Amino acid sequence: MHILGISGSLRRASFNTALLHAAQELMPDGTVITIHDLHDLPLFDQDVEAQGDPALVVALKDAVTQADALLLACPEYNGGITGVLKNAIDWLSRPGVSRDAAPLAGKRVCIMGASPGVTGTVRAQDQLRLILRRAGAVVEPQGEVLVFQAHTKITDGRLSDERTRDFLARHLNHFLEILA
Numbered sequence: 338m339h340i341l342g343i344s345g346s347l348r349r350a351s352f353n354t355a356l357l358h359a360a361q362e363l364m365p366d367g368t369v370i371t372i373h374d375l376h377d378l379p380l381f382d383q384d385v386e387a388q389g390d391p392a393l394v395v396a397l398k399d400a401v402t403q404a405d406a407l408l409l410a411c412p413e414y415n416g417g418i419t420g421v422l423k424n425a426i427d428w429l430s431r432p433g434v435s436r437d438a439a440p441l442a443g444k445r446v447c448i449m450g451a452s453p454g455v456t457g458t459v460r461a462q463d464q465l466r467l468i469l470r471r472a473g474a475v476v477e478p479q480g481e482v483l484v485f486q487a488h489t490k491i492t493d494g495r496l497s498d499e500r501t502r503d504f505l506a507r508h509l510n511h512f513l514e515i516l517a
Protein backbone atom coordinates (compact mmCIF):
# COMPACT_ATOMS: atom_id res chain seq x y z
CA MET A 338 0.00 0.00 0.00
CA HIS A 339 1.45 3.33 -1.03
CA ILE A 340 -0.01 6.53 0.37
CA LEU A 341 0.97 9.98 -0.78
CA GLY A 342 1.17 12.58 1.99
CA ILE A 343 0.74 16.27 1.25
CA SER A 344 1.04 19.12 3.74
CA GLY A 345 -0.83 22.37 3.18
CA SER A 346 1.93 24.29 4.93
CA LEU A 347 5.29 25.31 3.49
CA ARG A 348 6.59 26.32 6.94
CA ARG A 349 9.83 24.62 7.91
CA ALA A 350 8.60 23.85 11.45
CA SER A 351 5.04 23.10 10.32
CA PHE A 352 2.85 21.26 12.81
CA ASN A 353 0.95 19.76 9.88
CA THR A 354 4.05 18.41 8.19
CA ALA A 355 5.02 16.99 11.60
CA LEU A 356 1.68 15.14 11.62
CA LEU A 357 2.62 13.55 8.29
CA HIS A 358 5.94 12.43 9.75
CA ALA A 359 4.11 10.95 12.73
CA ALA A 360 1.79 9.11 10.33
CA GLN A 361 4.84 7.67 8.56
CA GLU A 362 6.10 6.31 11.88
CA LEU A 363 2.72 4.89 12.84
CA MET A 364 2.05 3.02 9.62
CA PRO A 365 2.04 -0.79 9.86
CA ASP A 366 4.60 -2.80 7.89
CA GLY A 367 3.71 -2.97 4.23
CA THR A 368 2.31 0.55 4.05
CA VAL A 369 4.49 3.43 2.99
CA ILE A 370 3.74 7.15 3.09
CA THR A 371 5.75 9.31 0.71
CA ILE A 372 5.57 13.04 1.32
CA HIS A 373 5.19 15.24 -1.75
CA ASP A 374 6.49 18.77 -1.31
CA LEU A 375 4.47 21.69 -2.67
CA HIS A 376 7.24 24.29 -2.62
CA ASP A 377 7.49 25.97 -6.04
CA LEU A 378 4.27 24.45 -7.40
CA PRO A 379 3.10 27.13 -9.87
CA LEU A 380 -0.13 28.99 -9.24
CA PHE A 381 -2.97 27.49 -11.21
CA ASP A 382 -3.49 29.35 -14.46
CA GLN A 383 -5.85 28.07 -17.15
CA ASP A 384 -3.73 29.63 -19.87
CA VAL A 385 -0.69 27.68 -18.66
CA GLU A 386 -2.79 24.52 -18.35
CA ALA A 387 -3.95 24.89 -21.96
CA GLN A 388 -0.32 24.80 -23.11
CA GLY A 389 0.45 21.65 -21.12
CA ASP A 390 1.11 21.18 -17.42
CA PRO A 391 4.45 22.52 -16.11
CA ALA A 392 6.96 19.91 -14.91
CA LEU A 393 6.18 20.28 -11.21
CA VAL A 394 2.47 19.89 -11.91
CA VAL A 395 3.13 16.76 -13.97
CA ALA A 396 5.20 15.37 -11.10
CA LEU A 397 2.43 16.08 -8.59
CA LYS A 398 -0.27 14.62 -10.83
CA ASP A 399 1.81 11.49 -11.52
CA ALA A 400 2.46 11.02 -7.80
CA VAL A 401 -1.23 11.30 -6.95
CA THR A 402 -2.29 9.05 -9.82
CA GLN A 403 0.20 6.35 -8.83
CA ALA A 404 -0.66 6.44 -5.10
CA ASP A 405 -3.27 4.07 -3.67
CA ALA A 406 -4.62 6.92 -1.55
CA LEU A 407 -3.84 10.37 -0.21
CA LEU A 408 -3.20 11.70 3.28
CA LEU A 409 -3.66 15.46 3.51
CA ALA A 410 -2.45 17.51 6.46
CA CYS A 411 -4.59 20.63 6.52
CA PRO A 412 -3.59 23.82 8.34
CA GLU A 413 -6.21 26.50 8.95
CA TYR A 414 -5.73 30.07 7.73
CA ASN A 415 -8.50 32.58 8.35
CA GLY A 416 -11.05 29.87 8.94
CA GLY A 417 -10.31 28.00 5.73
CA ILE A 418 -7.72 25.89 3.95
CA THR A 419 -4.42 27.42 2.90
CA GLY A 420 -3.88 28.83 -0.57
CA VAL A 421 -1.05 26.35 -0.98
CA LEU A 422 -3.38 23.39 -0.54
CA LYS A 423 -6.23 24.87 -2.57
CA ASN A 424 -3.82 25.57 -5.43
CA ALA A 425 -2.65 21.96 -5.45
CA ILE A 426 -6.23 20.70 -5.38
CA ASP A 427 -7.17 22.97 -8.27
CA TRP A 428 -4.42 21.43 -10.43
CA LEU A 429 -5.34 17.92 -9.29
CA SER A 430 -9.02 18.43 -10.03
CA ARG A 431 -8.24 18.77 -13.75
CA PRO A 432 -7.06 16.23 -16.33
CA GLY A 433 -5.15 18.92 -18.21
CA VAL A 434 -4.58 18.49 -21.92
CA SER A 435 -2.76 15.14 -21.83
CA ARG A 436 -4.74 12.95 -19.40
CA ASP A 437 -8.08 11.19 -19.59
CA ALA A 438 -9.04 11.83 -15.99
CA ALA A 439 -8.29 14.21 -13.17
CA PRO A 440 -5.91 12.69 -10.61
CA LEU A 441 -8.39 13.36 -7.78
CA ALA A 442 -11.34 11.67 -9.49
CA GLY A 443 -12.35 8.73 -7.31
CA LYS A 444 -9.20 9.04 -5.18
CA ARG A 445 -9.62 8.12 -1.54
CA VAL A 446 -8.33 10.74 0.83
CA CYS A 447 -7.75 10.82 4.58
CA ILE A 448 -7.47 14.26 6.16
CA MET A 449 -6.08 15.60 9.43
CA GLY A 450 -4.95 18.93 10.78
CA ALA A 451 -3.14 20.72 13.57
CA SER A 452 -3.25 24.26 14.87
CA PRO A 453 -2.14 26.05 18.03
CA GLY A 454 -5.72 27.21 18.62
CA VAL A 455 -8.48 25.36 20.42
CA THR A 456 -10.51 24.32 17.38
CA GLY A 457 -7.71 22.31 15.74
CA THR A 458 -8.53 23.19 12.07
CA VAL A 459 -12.16 22.04 12.23
CA ARG A 460 -13.33 24.88 9.96
CA ALA A 461 -10.61 24.26 7.39
CA GLN A 462 -11.31 20.53 7.39
CA ASP A 463 -15.04 21.09 6.85
CA GLN A 464 -14.15 23.27 3.87
CA LEU A 465 -11.62 20.75 2.61
CA ARG A 466 -14.23 17.97 2.65
CA LEU A 467 -16.55 20.04 0.48
CA ILE A 468 -13.80 20.98 -1.95
CA LEU A 469 -12.57 17.41 -2.28
CA ARG A 470 -16.10 16.16 -2.87
CA ARG A 471 -16.54 18.74 -5.63
CA ALA A 472 -13.30 17.47 -7.16
CA GLY A 473 -14.62 13.90 -7.16
CA ALA A 474 -12.44 12.57 -4.35
CA VAL A 475 -13.76 10.38 -1.54
CA VAL A 476 -12.87 11.39 2.01
CA GLU A 477 -12.52 8.47 4.44
CA PRO A 478 -13.00 7.54 7.22
CA GLN A 479 -15.73 9.34 9.15
CA GLY A 480 -14.40 11.13 12.21
CA GLU A 481 -11.83 13.86 12.51
CA VAL A 482 -8.21 14.24 13.51
CA LEU A 483 -8.16 17.70 15.06
CA VAL A 484 -4.87 18.34 16.82
CA PHE A 485 -5.70 21.45 18.87
CA GLN A 486 -3.09 23.32 20.94
CA ALA A 487 -0.57 21.70 18.65
CA HIS A 488 2.37 23.56 20.23
CA THR A 489 1.81 21.50 23.40
CA LYS A 490 1.71 18.19 21.52
CA ILE A 491 4.29 18.65 18.79
CA THR A 492 7.72 19.47 20.11
CA ASP A 493 10.91 19.77 18.06
CA GLY A 494 8.98 18.65 14.99
CA ARG A 495 7.73 15.43 16.60
CA LEU A 496 4.22 14.49 17.67
CA SER A 497 5.10 13.69 21.27
CA ASP A 498 1.65 13.50 22.86
CA GLU A 499 0.93 9.80 23.35
CA ARG A 500 -2.87 10.11 23.39
CA THR A 501 -2.78 11.99 20.10
CA ARG A 502 -0.39 9.41 18.60
CA ASP A 503 -2.74 6.60 19.64
CA PHE A 504 -5.75 8.42 18.23
CA LEU A 505 -3.96 9.13 14.94
CA ALA A 506 -2.83 5.50 14.69
CA ARG A 507 -6.41 4.27 15.17
CA HIS A 508 -7.72 6.72 12.55
CA LEU A 509 -5.07 5.67 10.04
CA ASN A 510 -5.71 1.98 10.68
CA HIS A 511 -9.38 2.55 10.07
CA PHE A 512 -8.48 4.23 6.77
CA LEU A 513 -6.29 1.29 5.78
CA GLU A 514 -9.10 -1.16 6.58
CA ILE A 515 -11.39 0.77 4.24
CA LEU A 516 -8.75 0.74 1.51
CA ALA A 517 -8.09 -3.00 1.84
Ligand SMILES: Cc1cc2nc3c(=O)[nH]c(=O)nc-3n(C[C@H](O)[C@H](O)[C@H](O)COP(=O)(O)O)c2cc1C
Pocket residue numbers: 346347348350351352353354412413414415416417451452453454455456457458
Ligand atom coordinates in the same frame (compact mmCIF):
# COMPACT_ATOMS: atom_id res chain seq x y z
C1 LIG B 1 -2.59 33.92 7.70
C2 LIG B 1 -2.86 33.05 8.90
C3 LIG B 1 -4.14 32.83 9.31
C4 LIG B 1 -4.41 31.97 10.37
N1 LIG B 1 -5.70 31.70 10.71
C5 LIG B 1 -5.96 30.72 11.62
C6 LIG B 1 -7.28 30.26 11.84
O1 LIG B 1 -8.25 30.70 11.24
N2 LIG B 1 -7.47 29.25 12.73
C7 LIG B 1 -6.42 28.67 13.42
O2 LIG B 1 -6.65 27.76 14.20
N3 LIG B 1 -5.15 29.11 13.24
C8 LIG B 1 -4.90 30.10 12.36
N4 LIG B 1 -3.62 30.51 12.11
C9 LIG B 1 -2.54 29.93 12.91
C10 LIG B 1 -2.07 28.65 12.28
O3 LIG B 1 -2.90 27.59 12.74
C11 LIG B 1 -0.61 28.39 12.67
O4 LIG B 1 0.21 29.38 12.08
C12 LIG B 1 -0.16 27.01 12.31
O5 LIG B 1 1.12 26.81 12.87
C13 LIG B 1 -0.12 26.82 10.79
O6 LIG B 1 0.12 25.48 10.46
P1 LIG B 1 1.61 24.90 10.29
O7 LIG B 1 2.20 24.82 11.69
O8 LIG B 1 1.42 23.55 9.71
O9 LIG B 1 2.38 25.84 9.42
C14 LIG B 1 -3.33 31.39 11.08
C15 LIG B 1 -2.02 31.64 10.66
C16 LIG B 1 -1.78 32.46 9.58
C17 LIG B 1 -0.34 32.67 9.13
